[in-house]
Amino acid sequence: MKSQGFVLFTVLIFLQIFSLISLYHLTTLSVMMKTNYHLQQGGNLRYRSQKILNKIEAALKENLPGCSIPVTPAHLLADKPLSWWQLNACAAKEGNIHAYFVIETLGNDACAKIQDSIARYYRITLFAVFDDLHGAKYRLQTTMTLPTLPATACQHKSHAVKSGRQSLREIS
Secondary structure: OHHHHHHHHHHHHHHHHHHHHHHHHHHHHHHHHHHHHHHHHHHHHHHHHHHHHHHHHHHHHHOOOOOEOOOOOHHHHHOOOHHHHHHHOEEEEEOOEEEEEEEEEEEEEEEEEEOOEEEEEEEEEEEEEEHHHOOEEEEEEEEEEEEEEEOOOOOOOOEEOOOEEEEEEEOO
């Protein structure tokens, strides 16, 4: 009789251990699924924001829109509230995305040559608000070059630069 009670007690202990291990694995799986979902949403935000930024860059190649601001550090732009963007930036809407952007003229580089012209650098900052994702906000900043004036004398060694996007980064 004593051995039957001991066997039952041992079986119950092992069931408890297996239940805790199963609970741990289910919790871990749940956390991994949430993490993957957030990573996928982040990639989706970046992809959709880049599509808008590509259109803005193409428009900038044609002519400079009236959304120019003085050169401003990225961390200050990242801290600006939505109301500032609505007042001071150009707006674009693409589907469920409200996009606001500003353009900063960074200046000319006499040593950077784009064919027979010197390069002018611009920085575009995009602030996107996603209505379909409960107002999620995403900020991208790109630097691009465009040919501007005929080439002039350079004080240092000149170098060739391609027209278009030079860098892309997320700001927060």
